[in-house]
Each structure stands twice: as C-alpha cells, then as structure tokens.
Amino acid sequence: MMRERxxxxxxxxxxxxxxxxxxVSVIWLIPVYAMIINGFKSNLEVASxxxxxxxxxPTLSPYMAVxxxxxxxxxxxxxxxxxxxxxxxxxxxxxxxxxxxLSNSYFRGSGMLSNFLFSLIALGTFIPYExxxxxxxxxxxxxxxxxxxxxxxxxxxxxxxxxxALLMSLFVTVVPKSLIEAARLDGAGDVKIFFxxxxxxxxxxxxxxxxxxxxxxxxxxxxPLVLTTTPSMRLVPVAVEAxxxxxxxxxxxxxxxxxLASLIPLIIFIFLGRYFIRGLxxxxxxxxxx
Amino acid sequence: xxxxxxxxxxxxxxxxxxxxYALKDINLTIxxxxxxxxxxxxxxxxxxxxxxxxxxxxxxxGELLFDEKVVARNGKVIVGPESRNIGMVFxxxxxxxxxxxxxxxxxxxxxxKISKSEMRQKVEEVAKVLEISSVLEHYxxxxxxxxxxxxxxxxxxxxxxxxxxxxxPFSNLDARIRDSxxxxxxxxxxxxxxxxxxxxxxxxxxxxxxxxxxxxxQGELVQVGKPEEIYNSPKSFHVARLIGEINELKGKVIExxxxxxxxxxxxxxxxSGGYRGEVKVGIRPENLxxxxxxxxxxxxxxxxxxxxxTTYEGGHFKVTLTPxxxxxxxxxxxxxxxxxxxxxxxxxxxxxxxxxx
Amino acid sequence: MKKTSFLLILPTxxxxxxxxxxxxxxxxxxxxxxSLLHPIPSFSGISSYANVIHSFYxxxxxxxxxxxxxxxxxxxxxxxxxxxxxxxxxxxxKARTFFxxxxxxxxxxxxxxxxxIWLWLYNYNLGVNxxxxxxxxxxxxxxTSTSMMMPSIIIIAIWAYTGLPALFYLAxxxGIDKSIIEAARLDGASSFKILxxxxxxxxxxxxxxxxALLFLFxxxxxxxxxxxxxxxxxxxxxxLVVFSYYLFTTEFFAQASALSTIIILxxxxxxxxxxxxxxxxxIKK
Numbered sequence: 034m035m036r037e038r039x040x041x042x043x044x045x046x047x048x049x050x051x052x053x054x055x056x057v058s059v060i061w062l063i064p065v066y067a068m069i070i071n072g073f074k075s076n077l078e079v080a081s082x083x084x085x086x087x088x089x090x091p092t093l094s095p096y097m098a099v100x101x102x103x104x105x106x107x108x109x110x111x112x113x114x115x116x117x118x119x120x121x122x123x124x125x126x127x128x129x130x131x132x133x134x135l136s137n138s139y140f141r142g143s144g145m146l147s148n149f150l151f152s153l154i155a156l157g158t159f160i161p162y163e164x165x166x167x168x169x170x171x172x173x174x175x176x177x178x179x180x181x182x183x184x185x186x187x188x189x190x191x192x193x194x195x196x197x198a199l200l201m202s203l204f205v206t207v208v209p210k211s212l213i214e215a216a217r218l219d220g221a222g223d224v225k226i227f228f229x230x231x232x233x234x235x236x237x238x239x240x241x242x243x244x245x246x247x248x249x250x251x252x253x254x255x256x257p258l259v260l261t262t263t264p265s266m267r268l269v270p271v272a273v274e275a276x277x278x279x280x281x282x283x284x285x286x287x288x289x290x291x292x293l294a295s296l297i298p299l300i301i302f303i304f305l306g307r308y309f310i311r312g313l314x315x316x317x318x319x320x321x322x323x
Numbered sequence: 324x325x326x327x328x329x330x331x332x333x334x335x336x337x338x339x340x341x342x343x344y345a346l347k348d349i350n351l352t353i354x355x356x357x358x359x360x361x362x363x364x365x366x367x368x369x370x371x372x373x374x375x376x377x378x379x380x381x382x383x384x385g386e387l388l389f390d391e392k393v394v395a396r397n398g399k400v401i402v403g404p405e406s407r408n409i410g411m412v413f414x415x416x417x418x419x420x421x422x423x424x425x426x427x428x429x430x431x432x433x434x435x436k437i438s439k440s441e442m443r444q445k446v447e448e449v450a451k452v453l454e455i456s457s458v459l460e461h462y463x464x465x466x467x468x469x470x471x472x473x474x475x476x477x478x479x480x481x482x483x484x485x486x487x488x489x490x491x492p493f494s495n496l497d498a499r500i501r502d503s504x505x506x507x508x509x510x511x512x513x514x515x516x517x518x519x520x521x522x523x524x525x526x527x528x529x530x531x532x533x534x535x536x537x538x539x540x541q542g543e544l545v546q547v548g549k550p551e552e553i554y555n556s557p558k559s560f561h562v563a564r565l566i567g568e569i570n571e572l573k574g575k576v577i578e579x580x581x582x583x584x585x586x587x588x589x590x591x592x593x594x595s596g597g598y599r600g601e602v603k604v605g606i607r608p609e610n611l612x613x614x615x616x617x618x619x620x621x622x623x624x625x626x627x628x629x630x631x632x633t634t635y636e637g638g639h640f641k642v643t644l645t646p647x648x649x650x651x652x653x654x655x656x657x658x659x660x661x662x663x664x665x666x667x668x669x670x671x672x673x674x675x676x677x678x679x680x
Numbered sequence: 681m682k683k684t685s686f687l688l689i690l691p692t693x694x695x696x697x698x699x700x701x702x703x704x705x706x707x708x709x710x711x712x713x714x715s716l717l718h719p720i721p722s723f724s725g726i727s728s729y730a731n732v733i734h735s736f737y738x739x740x741x742x743x744x745x746x747x748x749x750x751x752x753x754x755x756x757x758x759x760x761x762x763x764x765x766x767x768x769x770x771x772x773x774k775a776r777t778f779f780x781x782x783x784x785x786x787x788x789x790x791x792x793x794x795x796x797i798w799l800w801l802y803n804y805n806l807g808v809n810x811x812x813x814x815x816x817x818x819x820x821x822x823x824t825s826t827s828m829m830m831p832s833i834i835i836i837a838i839w840a841y842t843g844l845p846a847l848f849y850l851a852x853x854x855g856i857d858k859s860i861i862e863a864a865r866l867d868g869a870s871s872f873k874i875l876x877x878x879x880x881x882x883x884x885x886x887x888x889x890x891x892a893l894l895f896l897f898x899x900x901x902x903x904x905x906x907x908x909x910x911x912x913x914x915x916x917x918x919x920l921v922v923f924s925y926y927l928f929t930t931e932f933f934a935q936a937s938a939l940s941t942i943i944i945l946x947x948x949x950x951x952x953x954x955x956x957x958x959x960x961x962x963i964k965k
Binding site: 422 | 865866867
Binding site: 046047050051053054057058061062063064065067068071082083084085086124125127128130131134148150151152153154155156157158159160161162163164165166167168169171172190191192194195198199203222223224227248251252253254255269270271273274276284287288290291294295298299301302303306307310311313314 | 684685686687688689691692693695696698699700701702703705706709763766767769770771775777779780781782783784785786787788789790791792793794796797798800801803805806807808810811839847848850851854871892896897899900902903907921922924925928933936937939940941943944947948950951952954955956959
C-alpha cells in the first residue's frame with residue numbers, strides 16, 4: 034500500500050529544475066553576451082542600438098580599429114602573467130609542502146611557526162593591494178624595477194606566491210603521510226620528496242592553482258596601474274581602462290577592447306575551467322560529482 | 324504490507340570498456356508479509372537490486388511492481404522513492420548528523436500530515452520498543468554503534484512502512500552484539516508483520532531473519548528457496564561456498580564389489596546414488612574429522628592423509644591436509660593440534676554434495 | 681625535519697618577508713606627515729590617522745565599503761546556496777559542471793572589463809532598461825541616481841563573485857554522505873526540505889569559506905567604482921580603497937598610509953581567524 038500524495042511527476046520536476054537553472058544561467062551570461070555582440074556593430078549602428086540587441090550588419094571594423102592598441106599590452110600581459118603564475122605556483126607549492134611537513138613535526142614552536150606562516154600567506158592572498166600602494170611603489174622604485182617586466186613580476190609574486198601556497202596546501206594534504214614517511218626511510222630529503230613524490234601526485238591541484246593565478250594575474254588592474262607609467266609597458270587591464278571615457282565614446286570599440294582583453298582568460302577558462310572546479314570541489318570531500 | 328515483483332529486471336552500467344551487467348534478467352516475486360533474504364558476495368548486484376526496489380535507481384530494462392502497480396520500468400522511475408513508503412536501514416545507518424536521535428526518528432513523520440503530539444507519541448512508542456528512550460536527546464555521534472543502529476531501525480519503522488529494507492544491517496556492528504541485534508530485528512519484523520527484505524553477504528544475517536532466500540551471483544539470481552534448501556542442496560559450488568567454508572575436490576566414482584566408491588587420491592569413500600566417473604564434490608569441514616577411531620554412527624574411514632599446516636581461526640584449529648598421492652588440499656577443523664603427520668580421515672558420506680562438472 | 685627542508689619554504693618566506701616589510705613600512709609612513717606640502721617626512725604621531733578619520737570622505741567611504749562587502753556576503757551566500765542546491769539535485773555530472781562553469785565564468789573576466797560592460801548595461805536608454813521596458817518593468821536610474829550607485833556596484837560584485845559560494849556550498853553538499861540524502865528521500869522529504877534540513881545544516885565549512893572570500897574579495901574591489909564613477913572623486917561610489925588611492929594621487933602620502941593601515945587591519949581581522957580556523961578546518965575534513 035503506497036502513500037498517495039499529490040506530487041509532481043519526476044519528469045515534470047526535472048523539467049522545472051532545468052528551466053530554473055537555465056534562467057539563472059541566461060541572466061548570468063547577459064554581460065558576456067553583451068560584451069561579445071557589441072564589438073561587431075558599426076559606428077552608425079551604435080548611436081541608437083541598445084546593447085542587448087545583436088548587430089543587424091555585423092562588421093569587424095571595431096576590432097580592426099582597436100587591435101593595434103591592444104597588441105603591445107597583450108604581449109606584455111602574456112609575458113608577465115605566464116612567468117609570474119608559473120613561478121608563483123611552483124614556489125608556492127614548495128611552501129605548501131613545507132607546511133604539510135611542519136604540521137606533522139613536533140619540535141618546540143612548530144605549531145606557532147605553522148600558524149604564523151599560515152596567517153602570513155593568507156594575508157598575502159587576501160590583502161587589498163591598494164593598501165600597499167605607497168610602500169610597494171617605493172620598494173619597486175628602490176630596487177630600480179619601475180616600468181619593467183621584472184618589477185611587475187616581483188610585485189605579483191609578493192601576492193601570488195602566498196595565494197599558491199594557500200591553495201596548494203589544500204591539495205597537498207590529500208597525499209597520505211605514510212607515502213612521505215616511506216620516501217624518507219628510503220633516504221630522500223624533503224626537496225627530493227617534493228619534486229619526485231609530491232608534485233607528480235598533486236598535478237590536478239597544481240593545474241587548478243596555475244589556472245587561478247594566470248587568470249588573476251592577467252586580470253590584475255591595480256598593480257600595473259601604479260607600477261607602470263610608460264604606454265609601452267602597459268598591461269591589458271590598464272589599456273582597457275583608457276576606453277572608459279563615460280558614455281561619450283562609441284561603445285562598439287569599447288566592447289571590442291573588452292572582448293579582446295578577455296579572450297585569453299576566457300579560452301583558458303572554457304578549456305581548463307572544469308579542472309579548476311573539480312579540484313576545488315574535491316576538497317569539499319566529494320571525489321566525484323562534477 | 325506490499326507484494327513486490329520484478330519482471331526481467333536488468334541493470335546495465337555503461338563503462339569505457341563496454342557494458343557491465345550489474346543485474347541480469349531478475350524475475351522474482353516477494354509475497355506480502357514475507358521475510359526475504361538476498362545473499363550474495365560483494366559486487367554481485369544485490370545492493371543494486373535493493374536500491375531499485377527502494378526507487379533510488381531505475382532498472383535499465385524490465386519492470387518493478389508494487390502490488391501489481393508498475394513503479395519503475397525500462398530506465399524510468401515512475402513512482403519515486405518518497406512515494407513508495409519504504410523504511411530502509413542503511414549499511415552505515417546514515418543518520419542525520421545535525422539532528423538528535425528524536426529528530427532523526429521523527430523526520431519521516433514531519434513529511435506526513437500529523438500533529439506534533441501524535442508525532443511525539445509515535446516516536447516515544449517505537450523508542451520504547453527498541454530501548455532507546457534514554458538517548459533520544461543525544462546526537463548520533465554521541466551514540467554507540469548498537470544505539471545508532473536502533474535509531475536507524477526506529478526511523479525506518481516509525482512511519483509504518485509497507486516494506487522494510489535492510490542493507491547489510493549488521494556488518495558495522497561489533498561481532499559481540501550482532502546476534503542480539505539480529506534477534507531484535509527479527510522480533511520487530513514479526514511483531515509489525517512487515518514485508519522485510521534483507522541484503523547481506525553474511526549467511527548468518529540472512530538465515531536469522533528470512534524465511535525465503537534468493538542467491539545473487541554476478542548479477543544473476545541463481546537460486547531461490549527456503550534457508551535449509553540453500554544450505555543442504557545448493558545449486559552450485561559458488562552458492563555452497565557463500566554459506567560457509569567448503570572443500571572443493573575432484574574425484575572419481577568407481578564400482579567395487581557392487582558398491583559405489585568415491586576415490587580421491589588414496590581416499591576411498593562409499594557412497595550411494597548413481598554418480599559415475601569424474602565428479603566434483605563439496606565436503607564441509609564439519610563433515611570431516613581426523614581421529615583414531617570413529618565414535619559416532621554415520622562416519623566412515625576414508626583413508627590416510629598428510630597434515631600440511633595447522634592454523635588457528637575462530638575458536639578452533641584449522642588443519643590443511645592432502646590425501647596421499649594427490650595434491651588437492653582439504654580443510655578440517657579440530658579442537659587440538661594434530662599430533663602426527665599422517666592421520667586417519669573420517670567422513671560423513673551422506674553430507675557429501677555432488678556438483679556438475 | 682632536516683635543514684634542507686627549509687629550502688622549500690625559502691621563496692615563500694622571502695616574499696612573505698617583503699610583504700611584511702611593505703606592511704610595516706606603510707605603518708611607519710602613517711606616523712609621519714609626508715605629503716606634497718611636507719616632501720621630507722617627519723614623525724607626527726597619530727595626526728595622519730586623526731586627519732583621515734575626521735575627513736569628510738572617511739565615514740562615507742567606510743560605509744560604502746561595508747555596504748558593498750556586507751551585501752555581497754548576504755546575497756552571495758543566499759544565491760550561492762540556492763544555486764548550489766539546484767546544481768546538487770541534478771542527476772547528470774556533466775550538466776552540473778556545465779551550469780557551474782557559467783555561474784563561475786565572471787571570475788575569468790577582469791574587473792576593469794566588467795566595469796566597461798556594466799557601464800553600458802547601466803546606460804539609462806540603451807542598457808538593461810531597454811529590456812525592462814519590454815518586460816513591462818519600470819526604468820531603473822542605475823548610475824544617474826545617487827541612491828542607486830552603490831546598489832549598482834553591489835549587483836556587479838554579486839554577479840562576479842557568486843560563483844565562489846556556489847562552488848564551495850556545492851563542494852560541501854557533495855561531501856555529505858550520499859546515503860544520508862537517500863535516507864531522507866525514502867523518508868518522503870522533498871528536495872527543498874533536504875536542502876533546508878540536511879544540506880545547509882551540515883555545510884558549516886561552505887559557509888565559513890564563502891563568507892570570508894566574499895567579504896575579502898569585494899572589500900578590495902577597486903576598478904568597478906573607479907571606472908564607473910570616472911575617477912576616485914565621486915563620493916557616492918567611493919569605497920575605502922578608492923579613497924586611499926585618491927589620497928595617494930593628491931599626494932597626501934601619510935594619510936593614504938594611515939588609511940591603508942586601517943584597511944589592512946580590517947582585512948586582517950577577517951583573514952587571520954579565517955585562515956587558522958576556516959581553512960585549516962577545510963583541510964582537516
């Protein structure tokens with residue numbers, strides 16, 4: 034004897050479920066949609082066309098018009114973001130493994146050292162960059178690196194090594210302790226253990242962290258804003274800002290710039306984003322599910 | 324109470340390496356009020372079958388009926404788990420960690436339209452029966468394994484389910500309290516006259532609760548019958564081994580002086596029945612003894628055997644031996660370590676099982 | 681632990697030391713009177729702090745920052761839970777990853793670009809108002825009314841960052857033993873009830889991580905108010921970080937540092953307990 038209840042059929046429920054998610058997704062994609070379509074409008078069309086209406090006669094001319102403006106910044110951003118994110122992720126991962134070793138060793142003060150270092154990397158990860166403006170600029174000027182790739186990279190490392198160490202310490206703890214102990218008994222030092230044992234095992238986490246930091250460093254606006262003054266050293270977000278100019282400008286070029294500036298992080302995200310998502314969701318204790 | 328029937332139920336998982344059949348052509352009717360046991364080794368598909376009954380999974384092919392009403396068919400759940408009125412005790416209890424024992428037990432009732440006072444009364448009633456009244460305000464993590472299991476059982480039966488499903492319900496309990504837990508479940512099921520389905524790899528769980536048993540092997544229902552049928556005349560060697568330790572031996576039946584003799588190496592055992600030639604037999608260790616002289620009726624001397632090694636297991640010595648001139652291993656239980664290397668083996672011929680080659 | 685083990689922490693330690701140096705350097709400057717008028721700094725006690733706190737901009741920008749971060753925490757958590765709930769009950773893993781990717785997509789776009797896009801979406805005639813008109817909704821004076829300026833920024837922040845709580849709540853939900861959810865299903869609970877009574881109460885980790893991240897990430901948003909308001913001087917969109925940049929560009933260096941110290945203190949007050957209890961708790965799980 035089954036309980037008779039007025040419930041929606043599983044099929045109806047599932048349809049409603051997908052409708053709800055689709056509505057949310059559509060709302061979420063409106064800005065991205067607007068960004069992509071409006072770069073294809075002609076100068077004539079933008080004067081009266083709402084930003085949510087697709088172009089009637091798509092044209093590439095806005096992209097042509099702005100391409101040269103973004104050429105140098107994109108090259109600059111690529112150099113800085115790739116080097117800074119690779120260095121941060123490798124060096125931060127080493128730090129993360131050190132935390133793991135530290136949290137399993139019990140010498141005097143190891144707990145305090147661990148808490149202090151952990152707080153420090155958390156602060157580095159989350160500190161508002163803007164609040165370090167003056168001393169950071171002074172520091173970069175003092176070591177004579179203003180308006181240079183190394184200057185930008187060093188400033189990013191200050192914030193992204195801690196970010197990598199923090200994220201990677203989430204992933205490293207998944208490696209069983211006994212594995213490290215076994216490697217130690219085999220006579221390996223921690224440096225060797227890190228590169229030969231740990232790193233190969235945390236590659237998914239390493240890739241997640243790398244993706245996050247590439248995107249973060251590519252999109253960082255404030256550091257290049259204050260650490261570069263010459264146009265030839267501009268990074269993408271700063272170059273983009275030149276296209277704000279309120280409502281006076283023709284927005285087709287603005288959107289073309291926005292699309293070009295977002296192209297690389299979007300491509301990385303679309304192709305690799307799921308590894309990032311999986312990595313973080315796995316931390317919640319859920320091995321599968323996404 | 325509800326009658327449950329499966330009509331050629333398949334469950335197929337698509338993997339990279341092709342299709343895996345978790346269940347193959349299951350046909351079974353579990354009568355209303357029956358206590359049905361599903362026995363099988365882990366990975367045989369018995370839990371999948373139970374989940375299909377619960378509505379947590381859909382059969383890939385075939386139909387499932389509750390009282391002749393189709394609840395799932397060909398990959399679709401037609402009546403969802405929430406509407407099947409099923410009580411289930413999960414292997415790991417699956418108590419809600421954020422709720423007290425009381426709230427855990429009351430949870431199914433909160434999904435029905437009944438008053439608070441009636442709810443309290445029902446919870447207290449079932450808690451009294453299961454002797455957990457004193458721990459109702461505790462959280463699951465504060466309870467012992469046995470208490471958690473009782474809370475899980477209380478939660479499953481408080482809503483007067485039409486069928487009670489038990490998924491390996493005792494495997495997470497200490498061996499010490501398992502038997503009393505089994506007795507409790509059997510009494511409750513008896514008292515409430517529920518249709519009960521218990522799934523386990525442990526024949527002790529099955530035999531203590533059910534009055535009919537189905538054996539699942541590699542997704543197939545290989546034998547259905549009363550517990551004693553499964554025990555005494557298992558259909559295959561696999562089924563026999565599920566129920567307990569058994570010696571699998573190859574031998575030959577020959578005729579000597581008008582009698583049938585089973586010969587295994589140097590061992591010769593007189594048997595009845597019309598077997599001839601090469602045979603495969605199963606002999607349970609309890610039907611074999613290493614002794615000097617036969618003590619009881621029904622035992623015969625089979626011949627001399629050589630002791631290979633003696634180990635200890637579950638309260639007795641487990642002796643591995645071989646017939647002379649043959650390397651098949653035979654296991655015998657003893658209450659002392661055998662003194663000599665070569666000893667006489669006695670056997671109860673009536674208990675020997677013959678299987679198809 | 682061998683001595684060579686410390687080689688591993690060396691790079692992190694060096695850059696951590698630079699960070700600390702910068703933070704303390706900042707504190708040091710904040711106790712001087714360094715500005716355009718006093719190019720050679722000299723010690724002046726807490727006068728910079730007094731000047732900043734008593735300035736006209738401080739209370740408004742503090743309120744704006746707290747409004748922004750507070751709203752992002754509240755709405756980000758609510759939306760994050762709602763979306764994670766919708767995602768959790770999907771039966772297909774692929775669909776789950778697909779929808780989650782969309783919600784988290786804004787993280788891939790720089791805030792400077794977001795500012796550009798939303799500047800136009802908020803255009804009175806050509807932006808989303810155009811859509812509102814067709815849906816029969818009234819026009820919203822997004823950036824034209826001073827009272828709508830902060831809400832406009834908050835909407836962008838929520839759009840940009842809700843992916844994080846959605847992801848972390850989903851991770852928490854998926855971490856709960858699946859058979860517990862199945863037990864609740866068999867007990868006749870609806871999905872919504874399972875969300876309310878079982879998933880949310882067992883997701884303390886998701887809450888801690890989401891709240892801290894939402895607060896900290898929105899607290900340091902700079903380019904949105906900076907670009908939408910056309911510079912750091914529009915007091916209706918001025919947050920603490922924009923105010924400090926304004927003090928810097930007008931060369932009130934000591935005051936900018938004093939304000940920065942206050943900003944860092946607020947951030948630290950959230951970061952340290954979060955790191956020591958929140959993240960470590962997440963790791964240990």
